Structures are given as C-alpha cells and as structure tokens.
Amino acid sequence: MVVAILRVVSPIEIPIGLGLSEANWRFSGPKYDNLHRKKSRLSVYSLYTTSKYACVGFEPESNGKFQIRSSLVANPAGEATISSSEQKVYDVVLKQAALVKDQTKSSRKSTDVKPDIVLPGTVYLLKDAYDRCGEVCAEYAKTFYLGTLLMTPERRRAIWAIYVWCRRTDELVDGHNASHITPSALDRWEARLEDLFDGRPYDMFDAALSDTVSRFPVDIQPFMDMVEGMRMDLKKSRYKNFDELYLYCYYVAGTVGLMSVPVMGIAPESLAEAESVYNAALALGIANQLTNILRDVGEDARRGRIYLPQDELAEAGFSDEDVFTGQVTDKWRSFMKRQIKRARMFFEQAEKGVTELSQASRWPVWASLLLYRQILDEIEANDYNNFTKRAYVSKVKRLAALPLAYGKSLLIPLSLRSSLSKA
Numbered sequence: 001m002v003v004a005i006l007r008v009v010s011p012i013e014i015p016i017g018l019g020l021s022e023a024n025w026r027f028s029g030p031k032y033d034n035l036h037r038k039k040s041r042l043s044v045y046s047l048y049t050t051s052k053y054a055c056v057g058f059e060p061e062s063n064g065k066f067q068i069r070s071s072l073v074a075n076p077a078g079e080a081t082i083s084s085s086e087q088k089v090y091d092v093v094l095k096q097a098a099l100v101k102d103q104t105k106s107s108r109k110s111t112d113v114k115p116d117i118v119l120p121g122t123v124y125l126l127k128d129a130y131d132r133c134g135e136v137c138a139e140y141a142k143t144f145y146l147g148t149l150l151m152t153p154e155r156r157r158a159i160w161a162i163y164v165w166c167r168r169t170d171e172l173v174d175g176h177n178a179s180h181i182t183p184s185a186l187d188r189w190e191a192r193l194e195d196l197f198d199g200r201p202y203d204m205f206d207a208a209l210s211d212t213v214s215r216f217p218v219d220i221q222p223f224m225d226m227v228e229g230m231r232m233d234l235k236k237s238r239y240k241n242f243d244e245l246y247l248y249c250y251y252v253a254g255t256v257g258l259m260s261v262p263v264m265g266i267a268p269e270s271l272a273e274a275e276s277v278y279n280a281a282l283a284l285g286i287a288n289q290l291t292n293i294l295r296d297v298g299e300d301a302r303r304g305r306i307y308l309p310q311d312e313l314a315e316a317g318f319s320d321e322d323v324f325t326g327q328v329t330d331k332w333r334s335f336m337k338r339q340i341k342r343a344r345m346f347f348e349q350a351e352k353g354v355t356e357l358s359q360a361s362r363w364p365v366w367a368s369l370l371l372y373r374q375i376l377d378e379i380e381a382n383d384y385n386n387f388t389k390r391a392y393v394s395k396v397k398r399l400a401a402l403p404l405a406y407g408k409s410l411l412i413p414l415s416l417r418s419s420l421s422k423a
C-alpha cells in the first residue's frame, strides 16, 4: 500500500486511471468528510475534494505502476504530485499573501492608505484620473460599478483603476484593433506596466493605477500574468487538458482576484489565513472564466477557438468539427453537465472566502458571484444550447440578486463563526 499526500489548492477532480478497482483504493485524511467518491462511466474513478489536503492510499496495479491522470501525476516512485499549473499559480498566491502579511506586521495595516502627496496640481490631476476610471467602469460594468459605491472612497477608486487596466488589457486582444496586435505590442504594454509600478505612468489611467499600487500591497506578478494570458490568446486556440485551461483561466481571470483582495482588504475580525482568502479570490476568477467559456462555446467556435479541454472532448466522443457544427445532443448535454459542475465547484470554493473580506467590499463580490453563477443556470435553462443561444441573465433576475448579495454581505466571517461555535 502506498499513501500519497496530496496538497490540493483548488476544488479539484482527480480521475484515477483505468484499471484500479474500488476495492484497492481508499481515502483518508484530516478532512476525509470533504471527499466525495464518484464512479463514472468507463470505470474511471474520480475523487472530488475541496479540502486543502487529501490523503489517498492505493495499491499498485499488477504491473506495479500507478495510473493517475489529469490534474495529478504519479512520479516513478509512485508519489502523486500536484499539477504544474496549480503549483505555479499557488506560488503567486503565497507571494501575494506574504506581501499582505508583511504589510500588516509592519506599522501600517493593509486597510490604511497613504495620504495624498500634495504637490501643486497633482491631487487634482489624480482626482480627474480616478474619476475617469469610475466613468469607464460605470459604462462597461454598471452593476459592478454600483456595487463599488458601498466601498470606502480610497478602495472604490483603486478598484476602478484596476478594472480599467484589466479592461484595456483585454481590449488589446479583443477590441477593434485586435488584428493589429502582435506579441511585441504586448511586450510594450508590459514595459509600460513596469514603468507605472516604478512611479512613471504613461497616461492618466496609468497614473491612477500607479497611485493605487503605491498605496496598497499589490504585487506586479498578477498583472504581468494577465498580459501573459493575452499572449496565450494570440498564439493558442486549443487546450490539451484541464491543466492547460486552468493556467489560461488563472492568467486572464484568476489574476483579477489576486489584484483586488489587497485593495478590498480582509476583515479585521477574520481569523482566516491570508493564503486561504487569496485562494478563494483565485477560485472566483477561475469560476467566472470557466462560466464565460461555457456561455461562449458557439461564439468562440465561430472564431476558430475551442476553450474546452481537448482530452475531455475526445473522451466524450467529440471532435473539433462537432463543436464547429454545434448539434445539441444528449451526449453534448451530459458533457456540459460535467463542465458546469466543475465551474460550480470553483464558485463554491470562492464563497468560503467572501465573508472574510472587509464588510464594505463583500457586497460587490457577492453580487458578481451570484450574477455570474446564474449564467450557468441559464445555460441549463437553454437546454445546453450554447452554440446558438447566448445564456443571458435578465435584468429582473440581476436586480433580484442585489438584495440577496447585500444580505449575505452582512454575515460575519465564516472563520469567526466556526471559532465561536466551537467555543
């Protein structure tokens, strides 16, 4: 019997290879009750867990080898290791969490902000820059903009500045001039990012972000990684497996969570580790992007792009051609059900972190989580036709989510609740 300790950094589905029968593998560990076993078709066994550590004991097959596929791989010694994408992303999470801890340890708390530096004219220019960021935000993301109005003025304008930088970065590869964008244009965008982090902004939007990153403990890495995601979009239109897709989702969306938490702030009464809050933030970005992908299957296919894992498509009996043709069959419905389930697992993990955020930041985050998650319900309501029907959450439903989000934002941190219930 070999026991592998797996460090799980996000809700994860671990299909254990063909040939292992239920009799010769079992699960144990401190969070055993968080593990769900599932036997799926083709006798592939899956382990679902949202806990941080899982301990898996299993016997080798008759040939002495272990077959563990997808997110986890077994090394020749038979030890299971975390996938390279998850490890890479987790390292960024640790780095960002450490930055916040350092800041909290040193005299200033992460919730404090530097006073405005009063150079003649500077404050006014900065105010204009932030106001413009707010206008852009209100124009592109009305509901989210409304949500930010509950935050403190310093946090609100910092989030607007981050939003605008993200929107502009995405516009480079998705906007009107996208056909002219080359990798070297992205290199220049990245150099500009470094300049603004060094206090040398190029335009007024950069000036707002430059000010934001000087006030809050935000690391440059998630920003650089988002540019990397855009580079990926220029050169890649297929994803071999979920591991590759996960990395892409981190680059273009998980990064947003890591950029935002240092500004939103963790509740002073929260007992959660910064690292776990960052993991939840990362999960929200991943969940949102997976949802985007599932909503836009047809639209992406018409641009020659398929953001669904190629190995999972093939296993379910689909070729690229099938995706381009776009027939909603029972086979497609059950494939979609699995994809939706995975996206929901990431939302579930994100939920655990929202209550740990500072009170005023929770409402926009809950609103965004509830609204995005509803897109998955709409894909189901469209009978899984994501080829020609765009899943759309009606204005009434969107508005109805706002008071619900507000109610949830009043809950005390989960970490505090569980320690109170133990006491």
Ligand SMILES: CC(C)=CCC/C(C)=C/CC/C(C)=C/CC/C(C)=C/[C@@H]1[C@@H](COP(=O)(O)OP(=O)(O)O)[C@]1(C)CC/C=C(\C)CC/C=C(\C)CCC=C(C)C
Binding pocket: 144, 147, 159, 162, 163, 164, 166, 167, 170, 174, 252, 253, 254, 256, 257, 258, 260, 261, 277, 278, 280, 281, 282, 284, 285, 288, 289, 292, 350, 351, 353, 354, 357, 364, 365, 368
């Ligand atoms: C503890 C905890 C849960 C904290 C919350 C952390 C947090 C605020 C997470 C935010 C997650 C989020 C909103 C991620 C954005 C995901 C997303 C939609 C990414 C899009 C990428 C590219 O997609 P694609 O091109 O396929 O899609 P389009 O057709 O273009 O839509 C993006 C477009 C990348 C650019 C991202 C933005 C413009 C959004 C940036 C948002 C913020 C900075 C504000 C986040 C704050 C709140 C309150 C939601």
Ligand SMILES: [Mn+2]
Binding pocket: 170, 171, 174
């Ligand atoms: Mn886009």
